Amino acid sequence: MKRNIGTAAAAVAVMLSLGMAPAGAGAQTLTMAVGAPVTSIDPHYHQLSPNNAVADMIFDKLVNTDGQARLIPGLATEWRVVEPNLWEFKLRPGVRFHNGSEFTADDVAFTLSRVPNVPNSPSSFAIYTRPIQQVEIVDSHTIRLRTAGPYPLMPMDLSNIRILDRETHGNATTEDFNSGRAAAGTGPWRMVSHRNGDRIEFERNDAYWGDRPAFQRVDYRMITNDAARTAALLAGDVEFIDQVPTSDLAKLRTDQRVALSETTGLRIIFLGLDHMRTDASPFITDNNGQPVPHNPLKDVRVRRALSVAIDRQAIVDRVMEGAATPAGQFLPAGIFSHVPGLEAPRPDPEAAKRLLAEAGFPQGFRITLHGPNDRYINDSRIIQAVGQMWTRIGVRTAVEAQPWTTFVGRAGRQEFSAFLIGWGSNPEGSHPLRNLVATADRERGWGASNRGRYSNPELDRMIEVALGELDDAKREKLLQDAQRLAMEDVAIIPLHIQTNIWAMRRGLAHTPRADELTRAQDVRPAAQGGSAR
Amino acid sequence: MTVFLLRRLMQAAVVVLAMSLLVFIGVYAIGDPVEILISPEADQIERERAIAALGLDLPLWQQYLVFLGKALQGDLGRSFVFNEPALQLILQRMPATLELAFGATFAALLIGLPLGLYAGLRPDSSVSKGIMATSILGFSLPTFWVGLMLIMVFAVQLGWLPSTGRGETAELFGLRWSFLTWDGLAHMVMPAINLALFKISLVIRLTRAGVRETMLMDYVKFARAKGLSPARVTFVHVFKNILIPVVTVVGLEFGGTIAFSVVTESIFAWPGMGKLIIDSINVLDRPVIVAYLMIIVLMFITINLVVDLTYSLLDPRVRLESKA
Numbered sequence: 001m002k003r004n005i006g007t008a009a010a011a012v013a014v015m016l017s018l019g020m021a022p023a024g025a026g027a028q029t030l031t032m033a034v035g036a037p038v039t040s041i042d043p044h045y046h047q048l049s050p051n052n053a054v055a056d057m058i059f060d061k062l063v064n065t066d067g068q069a070r071l072i073p074g075l076a077t078e079w080r081v082v083e084p085n086l087w088e089f090k091l092r093p094g095v096r097f098h099n100g101s102e103f104t105a106d107d108v109a110f111t112l113s114r115v116p117n118v119p120n121s122p123s124s125f126a127i128y129t130r131p132i133q134q135v136e137i138v139d140s141h142t143i144r145l146r147t148a149g150p151y152p153l154m155p156m157d158l159s160n161i162r163i164l165d166r167e168t169h170g171n172a173t174t175e176d177f178n179s180g181r182a183a184a185g186t187g188p189w190r191m192v193s194h195r196n197g198d199r200i201e202f203e204r205n206d207a208y209w210g211d212r213p214a215f216q217r218v219d220y221r222m223i224t225n226d227a228a229r230t231a232a233l234l235a236g237d238v239e240f241i242d243q244v245p246t247s248d249l250a251k252l253r254t255d256q257r258v259a260l261s262e263t264t265g266l267r268i269i270f271l272g273l274d275h276m277r278t279d280a281s282p283f284i285t286d287n288n289g290q291p292v293p294h295n296p297l298k299d300v301r302v303r304r305a306l307s308v309a310i311d312r313q314a315i316v317d318r319v320m321e322g323a324a325t326p327a328g329q330f331l332p333a334g335i336f337s338h339v340p341g342l343e344a345p346r347p348d349p350e351a352a353k354r355l356l357a358e359a360g361f362p363q364g365f366r367i368t369l370h371g372p373n374d375r376y377i378n379d380s381r382i383i384q385a386v387g388q389m390w391t392r393i394g395v396r397t398a399v400e401a402q403p404w405t406t407f408v409g410r411a412g413r414q415e416f417s418a419f420l421i422g423w424g425s426n427p428e429g430s431h432p433l434r435n436l437v438a439t440a441d442r443e444r445g446w447g448a449s450n451r452g453r454y455s456n457p458e459l460d461r462m463i464e465v466a467l468g469e470l471d472d473a474k475r476e477k478l479l480q481d482a483q484r485l486a487m488e489d490v491a492i493i494p495l496h497i498q499t500n501i502w503a504m505r506r507g508l509a510h511t512p513r514a515d516e517l518t519r520a521q522d523v524r525p526a527a528q529g530g531s532a533r
Numbered sequence: 534m535t536v537f538l539l540r541r542l543m544q545a546a547v548v549v550l551a552m553s554l555l556v557f558i559g560v561y562a563i564g565d566p567v568e569i570l571i572s573p574e575a576d577q578i579e580r581e582r583a584i585a586a587l588g589l590d591l592p593l594w595q596q597y598l599v600f601l602g603k604a605l606q607g608d609l610g611r612s613f614v615f616n617e618p619a620l621q622l623i624l625q626r627m628p629a630t631l632e633l634a635f636g637a638t639f640a641a642l643l644i645g646l647p648l649g650l651y652a653g654l655r656p657d658s659s660v661s662k663g664i665m666a667t668s669i670l671g672f673s674l675p676t677f678w679v680g681l682m683l684i685m686v687f688a689v690q691l692g693w694l695p696s697t698g699r700g701e702t703a704e705l706f707g708l709r710w711s712f713l714t715w716d717g718l719a720h721m722v723m724p725a726i727n728l729a730l731f732k733i734s735l736v737i738r739l740t741r742a743g744v745r746e747t748m749l750m751d752y753v754k755f756a757r758a759k760g761l762s763p764a765r766v767t768f769v770h771v772f773k774n775i776l777i778p779v780v781t782v783v784g785l786e787f788g789g790t791i792a793f794s795v796v797t798e799s800i801f802a803w804p805g806m807g808k809l810i811i812d813s814i815n816v817l818d819r820p821v822i823v824a825y826l827m828i829i830v831l832m833f834i835t836i837n838l839v840v841d842l843t844y845s846l847l848d849p850r851v852r853l854e855s856k857a
Contacts, residue, residue: 033697033802037812039614046614047572120586120616122570127579174616196615196625197812198699198804221698223802224812227681228697232802235688235696374815405817409564423573435574445576 028216030508033223033232034518035243037197042177043162043185044115047123049424052160053517054220057202059162059185062089062108063155067522069266069335069427069514071155075103075163075186081470084150089158091141095209097165098184105143109135110166112145118174127445128157152470156426188213188521197222202520214524233258233503240508242518244501246321246377252503259526263512264325264332265500267424268432269376271369271386271493273297273306274417276453283368283417287396292365297417303490305355306418309393310386311347316496319381324496329487330425330432332497335514336472337429337479342487344494352393364394371420372408373401377498383420386495411451420495421451424516429479433463437491454491538838545834549827553604556823557597565589566613566817587613600823609827610820614813619824623806628708629699630798630805634790636712636725638783641732646779648733649740654767656745664737671734680727680800687723695720697802724801728794732786739782743775750774776847784840792829 036050043055064074076089095103112135116126131154134146145154162185164172172182183191188210189202202218221238223229226245230252232238244252244260252258274281274297281295296302312326325332326344333340356364369387373380380401387397411419425432439455440447446460447453459482466478487494500516509526513519560566567584575583584590588599600610609620652661688696700720703713711717747753748771756766795807802808806825813821 040616042616045616046570047574120611120613122567122583122587122613123572123575124579124582126582127572127575130578178615178617195804196622197809198802221802223697224808225799225802228684228800228802231681231684231689232696232698235684235692237688237696237698405564405569405815408568412565412568426574431574440577442577445578448576448580449573 029219030215030217030240030520030523031219031221031238032240032518032520032523033221033229033238033242035222035224035226035229035241037222037224038200038220039197040174040178041180041183041191041194041200042118042172042174043164044111044118044125045121045174045177047125047127047160049516050518053519054200055162055185056187056517056519057189057218057220057521058183058187058191059164060095060187061159061162062091063159065159065427065515067263067511067513071159074159075108076158079155082144084470085147087145087147087151087154088138089143089145091143092209093141095186096207097168097186098190098205099165099168101165101167101184103163103165103186104140105137106140107163107165108143109137110170111161111164114164114169115161120174125161128160131157150468150470152467152472152475153428153430156428189218192217211521213521215520218520220520230503233505236505240502240504240510240523242502242516244503246323249321249323249501257506258503259506259508260501260503261510261512262323262499262501263514264334265424265498265516266331266335266427266514267376267422267498267516268327268330269324269379269382269420269422269495269498270327271306271495272411272416272419272421272452273303273454273490273493274414274452275455275491276414281417282415283370285366287363287366289366296359296361296365299359300489301355301359302361303493305352305359305393306390306395307490307493308345308348308355309352309395310345310389310493310495312344312496314347315382315385319378319385320496320498323377323499323501325499327494327497329483329494330423330436331427331429331483332514335427337476337483339429339480339483339487342484344496347389349389349393356394361394364396366396366398367417368398368400369418369420370400370402370407370411370416372404375404375407376420376422379420382495386420414451414453419451422498423449427514429476429483430463430467433459433479433482433486434467437486438463452492456485456489456491459485459489459491541834541838545831548834549830552826552830553600553823554597556819556826557593557600560817560819560822561593564817566819569816570613609824612813612818612821614816614818614821619820620828622809622821623825623828626804626806626809628710629803630791630794630807632710632712633721633724633728633794633797633803633805634787636721637728637732637790638787640725640729641736642783644729645733645736646740649737650744650767650772652737653741653744653748656741661741665741668734668737671730674730676727676731676796677800679730680724680797683723683727684800694723697800699804724797724803727801728790728797732783732790735782735786736779739779740775743778744771747771747774773847777844780843780847781840784836784843788829788833788836791832 038050038054040046040051043059061074062076064072066072075092077092079089082088091105112129115129118124131147131151132145133148136144138144168184169182176182180191180194188205188208190205192201192203194200200220204213204216223232229241230248233241277295278298280291280293284292286292316324316326328344329339329342331338369383371379371383383399387399390397423432423436434446435449437450437454438446439460440450462482466475469475469478500512502510504510507526509524511522571580571583612619612622615622648664652664655661684696687694698720699711701714701716702709702711711721753770756770795811798805798807810825
């Protein structure tokens with residue numbers, strides 16, 4: 001019986017999609033709508049998630065990642081460490097670009113030389129190629145990359161670089177990619193047309209080396225307004241949407257025409273604290289409004305109090321409508337170097353008050369909590385909730401939400417005492433450690449997003465050791481120890497890790513991705529009678 | 534006439550210059566584009582490279598002089614986000630916005646004038662009262678709410694019209710237009726109505742007020758006393774005279790429609806200039822913001838000019854020289 005209902009639903013979905021699809025295209029066209037605009041087709045121009053998703057459809061990388069962010073072979077079939085500072089990648093034979101040009105080691109060398117030299121790039125991919133000191137082509141399908149020292153992150157770094165063809169892209173500019181003249185990769189889709197900020201049309205690359213995509217054509221639209229995107233799905237104008245607004249979740253879960261696909265993401269939402277000042281912090285005063293001469297946040301007991309004061313589960317349930325997981329560390333379970341047993345702190349206002357009293361603030365103090373109001377899901381509502389929880393333990397909190405454009409600059413200049421911000425991690429503990437809590441150091445490129453200026457020489461040393469360890473098992477242990485130290489010292493206050501949610505017409509199935517990318521190759525017709533999950 | 538035009542041109546140049554300076558200072562005051570555009574993963578060296586690549590390492594006054602120098606040669610700079618000339622980006626999006634604005638204005642006149650005329654000629658009938666009451670809704674309902682309601686009713690519930698996007702386009706003069714295909718027209722109906730709603734109400738009220746005032750004029754009384762048909766009195770003597778305020782307001786509104794149809798374009802995912810400018814402001818894409826506002830200023834000046842010229846056609850008493 002259940003099977004019959006499912007089949008009937010699938011049949012209805014097919015009928016609906018047939019009714020809506022442009023004449024002649026039939027069910028062979030997948031119409032998708034994404035919530036963030038794709039700004040360039042040049043895969044090396046701007047390190048930006050929406051652009052990376054589309055680049056993943058047209059181009060390939062040496063190393064791919066699966067839905068749970070594990071490294072899997074892409075254009076490279078295998079890779080190994082030859083010497084401590086020398087990586088070797090074996091390349092996939094018989095792969096051709098969309099225009100017929102063959103893929104060889106020389107194309108990899110060309111790609112690595114192009115990446116740091118894209119003119120006007122507002123955020124280049126050079127951060128991933130800089131560790132490479134020398135590129136050696138062994139034969140047409142073997143390439144070696146030499147680094148200054150042992151560099152365990154090489155495969156992960158290369159999972160961000162899309163490979164281009166020396167013959168096709170030798171002189172290609174960003175505009176050539178946008179116009180389609182140079183948009184030829186080795187990926188599962190060919191770009192047919194691109195209308196900036198509106199839609200991109202693809203057709204299947206039948207010569208693709210990997211799994212054949214399920215659809216003949218893809219219409220990839222950009223609908224930035226959340227309500228309009230959901231409405232377009234319900235109206236049947238599109239069959240698949242990403243960034244489902246949390247306010248629509250309850251309704252969509254009960255809608256028979258719609259299926260959801262979700263997975264825990266890699267984006268952590270956390271509170272940064274002012275670790276830089278030992279004297280007065282700009283937004284902390286005593287209960288009479290007078291400046292506190294010494295920054296209370298330098299005391300780990302105060303930081304711990306602020307952390308255990310927060311009821312993370314309540315925020316997840318009420319503010320996030322369940323679309324998040326309470327967090328006690330950077331990475332979710334199941335990801336490399338997640339620390340087992342390090343749970344989200346249980347809310348305990350009484351313990352928080354005791355800790356404050358021990359730290360010399362039995363009456364608490366006043367603080368302003370800042371945050372963006374247009375960047376993360378429900379960001380301004382989260383800081384309101386945190387503000388109330390802090391006020392409950394005697395830390396009287398004012399909340400100030402502002403647009404990201406002004407917020408991010410001020411946070412980067414250490415103008416706040418406490419602020420909410422998010423971080424989308426690569427699936428390795430060294431990534432958040434190095435960027436968020438390592439001592440800011442230009443030469444090393446560490447702590448660039450350490451906006452609270454936390455600094456702990458012991459932690460820095462542990463990160464350094466881990467980054468020189470090529471053995472994955474040993475490195476995982478080192479990274480877990482370092483993360484445990486950072487969390488025990490409350491370098492940041494983690495709140496939750498977002499859940500990534502997509503919605504589609506029933507009859508479609510989707511492999512959700514922890515990295516938030518929305519790609520057509522992850523969508524296929526659901527198995528007969530099955531649900532779309 | 535020539536003096537009048539020259540003067541207008543000079544005014545335009547001054548306004549454009551002042552505006553570009555304001556935008557430069559404004560964007561500088563809001564924040565740093567690199568902080569917004571750069572990947573959070575970027576390290577300090579990459580940040581410095583990006584700042585230099587976008588020319589933001591120079592002092593603000595130098596950045597402005599560089600911009601002015603290039604602008605005089607017709608180059609308004611390249612978008613930080615798209616790496617394409619800002620002017621070209623805006624012009625690519627312009628047809629979509631223009632046809633939406635024309636559609637909305639057309640709808641406003643087509644619906645607003647007859648209703649306003651009726652309400653003005655028969656102010657005491659219940660139909661007129663109904664029209665006036667409804668027009669209040671047109672003023673007071675927020676555009677984004679009406680837009681979403683239109684989508685919910687006509688696209689989601691009834692399924693008559695496509696919910697969002699521009700639909701199929703056809704080429705004319707090398708540009709893509711929606712109004713040339715049925716699919717495109719179907720996509721245009723809801724956003725155009727949404728954009729027109731406020732204007733319809735405005736035209737109804739202006740027309741009604743104008744008619745009621747004009748009907749009491751001596752020349753109308755005289756025309757009627759002369760025994761002219763009611764149709765001739767209405768359409769020649771009354772109608773022509775009430776058109777001046779209507780043309781002024783609709784003209785100025787037209788400029789506003791083109792420049793600031795942001796809400797409608799966002800809700801209906803209409804790929805026009807309004808959507809471009811709001812996206813650009815969100816990431817502080819200064820070259821696009823400056824170029825966009827410069828074009829808008831020029832457009833407003835042109836529209837005002839056209840309105841003035843239209844006056845002189847509608848009312849021979851208006852002399853352009855004296856106005857300038």
